[in-house]
Amino acid sequence: MPEAMLEVSNICKTFGGVRASRNVSLSVPDGKITSLIGPNGAGKTTLFAQITGFLKPDSGSIRFLGEDITGASPEEIAERGMIRTFQVVKPFAGQTVRDNIAVGAHLRIRSRRGALAKAEEVAREVGLGNRLDQDASSLTVAGRKRLEVARALATEPKLILFDEVLAGLNPSEIRDVIPVIRAVKDRGITILLIEHVMQAVMSLSEYTWVLNQGGLIAEGVPKDVVSDPHVIEAYLGKGMAERIAAREKADV
Amino acid sequence: MRTLIILAAVFAALGLVPFFVVSDVWLNIAIMVLYSALLGQAWNMLGGYGGQFSFGHAAFFGTGAYTVAVLQVQYGINPWIGLFAGGLAAVVVAAIIGYSTFRYGLKGSYFALVTLAFAEVLRILSNSVPITGAGVGLLIPLQVAPSNLQFADKGSYYWLVWAMALCAFAAACWIGNSRFGAQLMAVRDNEDAARALGVRAYSVKLRAIMLSGFFSGLGGVFYAQYFLYLDPHIAYGASVSIESLLVPIIGGIGTLFGPLLGAVVLHAISEVSRDLIGDVPGISLVLYGALLVVMVLFLPRGLAGLLIRRKAAPQNRKKQEAEHA
Ligand SMILES: Nc1ncnc2c1ncn2[C@@H]1O[C@H](COP(=O)(O)OP(=O)(O)O)[C@@H](O)[C@H]1O
Ligand SMILES: [Mg+2]
Numbered sequence: 197m198p199e200a201m202l203e204v205s206n207i208c209k210t211f212g213g214v215r216a217s218r219n220v221s222l223s224v225p226d227g228k229i230t231s232l233i234g235p236n237g238a239g240k241t242t243l244f245a246q247i248t249g250f251l252k253p254d255s256g257s258i259r260f261l262g263e264d265i266t267g268a269s270p271e272e273i274a275e276r277g278m279i280r281t282f283q284v285v286k287p288f289a290g291q292t293v294r295d296n297i298a299v300g301a302h303l304r305i306r307s308r309r310g311a312l313a314k315a316e317e318v319a320r321e322v323g324l325g326n327r328l329d330q331d332a333s334s335l336t337v338a339g340r341k342r343l344e345v346a347r348a349l350a351t352e353p354k355l356i357l358f359d360e361v362l363a364g365l366n367p368s369e370i371r372d373v374i375p376v377i378r379a380v381k382d383r384g385i386t387i388l389l390i391e392h393v394m395q396a397v398m399s400l401s402e403y404t405w406v407l408n409q410g411g412l413i414a415e416g417v418p419k420d421v422v423s424d425p426h427v428i429e430a431y432l433g434k435g436m437a438e439r440i441a442a443r444e445k446a447d448v
Numbered sequence: 449m450r451t452l453i454i455l456a457a458v459f460a461a462l463g464l465v466p467f468f469v470v471s472d473v474w475l476n477i478a479i480m481v482l483y484s485a486l487l488g489q490a491w492n493m494l495g496g497y498g499g500q501f502s503f504g505h506a507a508f509f510g511t512g513a514y515t516v517a518v519l520q521v522q523y524g525i526n527p528w529i530g531l532f533a534g535g536l537a538a539v540v541v542a543a544i545i546g547y548s549t550f551r552y553g554l555k556g557s558y559f560a561l562v563t564l565a566f567a568e569v570l571r572i573l574s575n576s577v578p579i580t581g582a583g584v585g586l587l588i589p590l591q592v593a594p595s596n597l598q599f600a601d602k603g604s605y606y607w608l609v610w611a612m613a614l615c616a617f618a619a620a621c622w623i624g625n626s627r628f629g630a631q632l633m634a635v636r637d638n639e640d641a642a643r644a645l646g647v648r649a650y651s652v653k654l655r656a657i658m659l660s661g662f663f664s665g666l667g668g669v670f671y672a673q674y675f676l677y678l679d680p681h682i683a684y685g686a687s688v689s690i691e692s693l694l695v696p697i698i699g700g701i702g703t704l705f706g707p708l709l710g711a712v713v714l715h716a717i718s719e720v721s722r723d724l725i726g727d728v729p730g731i732s733l734v735l736y737g738a739l740l741v742v743m744v745l746f747l748p749r750g751l752a753g754l755l756i757r758r759k760a761a762p763q764n765r766k767k768q769e770a771e772h773a
Pocket of ligand 1: 235240
């Protein structure tokens with residue numbers, strides 16, 4: 197069996213008393229959309245931060261494209277082709293949409309002209325083509341999410357980790373952004389999504405891991421995972437799985 | 449491209465000043481304006497484009513100034529060589545300060561305080577070692593000759609500082625239109641987001657402080673050759689550090705022409721206040737302080753911010769109308 201694109205093995209991380217990652221292992225296959233779900237505070241963002249070099253795991257290892265990247269800097273990891281976005285979007289405020297995206301493009305393109313051209317091309321792809329000269333801070337929340345996607349795309353990545361790109365969007369905006377994410381995958385870029393909204397993940401991803409209190413509690417195809425009693429309890433509290441099952445029986 | 453043409457036109461016009469201004473008093477003011485613009489642009493490279501506010505640019509300025517002076521006075525080395533040596537020595541100091549702050553992730557007021565501390569340490573050192581003439585200072589012997597980087601006429605000094613300022617402004621123009629500059633501004637606006645996109649934040653900041661230090665060092669060299677006298681307070685005191693940051697803050701930080709605009713305004717205010725109040729010792733620092741407070745409170749984006757906003761407003765209105773239609 198060929199090695200997965202991203203191989204996370206036995207990651208542990210504690211903050212003071214909080215165990216943010218408990219022995220987490222997962223392997224992200226090439227060319228697919230997969231996802232990591234879990235209630236708020238489960239440790240999803242912390243796991244992303246460790247994978248992308250922003251935090252150092254206490255123990256465990258991370259391999260990307262067959263090489264060990266544990267402890268590498270975020271810059272180096274980005275150069276290798278893995279890019280993360282942020283749950284709390286971080287536009288370069290005061291700079292135009294074009295300039296924002298060009299920062300990503302400059303990872304592979306030295307010339308200013310080339311990077312600006314690339315920025316324009318990517319902006320069109322994500323639906324920001326008519327916002328190029330607008331100040332990034334004047335974008336709506338949905339616009340900023342698109343900008344995060346565009347900046348990541350402009351770096352020509354092999355794998356993008358999206359941290360809650362759909363959070364904070366209303367249903368119609370979510371419907372607009374989902375095709376953008378699909379289009380990223382269709383370009384051959386592998387995607388790992390974090391979401392705490394399960395519905396969105398269901399339609400997008402082929403495989404999902406569920407994190408709760410720092411540890412993986414389930415994994416599999418989304419439709420199986422969401423009916424897993426452990427997952428229901430993690431989201432809705434103890435005893436909920438039984439009650440739902442009882443109600444379903446009563447309905448039948 | 450357009451900015452480059454405007455920059456070339458502005459400096460071409462500035463280069464003609466000595467042909468039209470014959471009065472030594474006015475020429476001296478013009479020299480001091482360009483000298484302030486040079487120091488301001490140097491600070492602007494790191495503070496404006498890079499968002500790293502230094503309170504200790506005197507560390508670079510003083511090192512440039514002392515290098516050219518000490519080489520001449522103690523070792524008899526030609527000041528033209530000292531000019532480059534001064535710039536390079538300032539780069540070395542900048543690299544040391546950059547390493548000891550950015551490597552350890554110091555930001556904001558911590559960075560500002562460390563730069564201030566470095567300048568203070570250098571001031572105390574230069575006040576105690578014999579090579580700099582200690583507290584007495586260094587007098588560069590008057591030997592007027594172009595080969596000696598001393599000129600009989602103010603016009604030549606003007607062109608010297610003009611050439612230095614031209615280089616600094618060209619460098620700033622390059623920052624505004626290059627990958628390096630894009631990465632520097634990205635680090636300024638959000639370091640984490642920049643790093644996630646592969647920007648090597650530490651290296652970018654280190655290069656910015658070295659570039660900034662170089663031009664500040666050139667400013668120091670000019671000062672030494674123009675006034676032919678240095679002491680620890682002039683070289684490493686707070687005045688230079690404050691002037692360096694005040695000029696771009698008045699004009700508009702992170703903009704190409706902000707430091708020039710700021711230098712003109714600062715000197716206009718100084719001249720007027722000198723006429724009104726007279727030459728009271730220390731008055732310039734009081735004035736600088738007051739100006740700084742006014743700018744930070746009322747015009748944080750400087751005069752350039754005022755101009756840009758006014759220019760941008762009608763465009764936005766047009767765009768909004770178009771969207772509504
Ligand atoms: N820098 C930090 N210092 C201390 N605790 C942290 C830090 N970052 C995250 N945590 C804690 O780790 C846990 C996981 O947080 P996070 O990864 O943000 O969860 P999620 O993204 O799944 O909502 C939470 O309990 C949070 O309070
Ligand atoms: Mg999170």
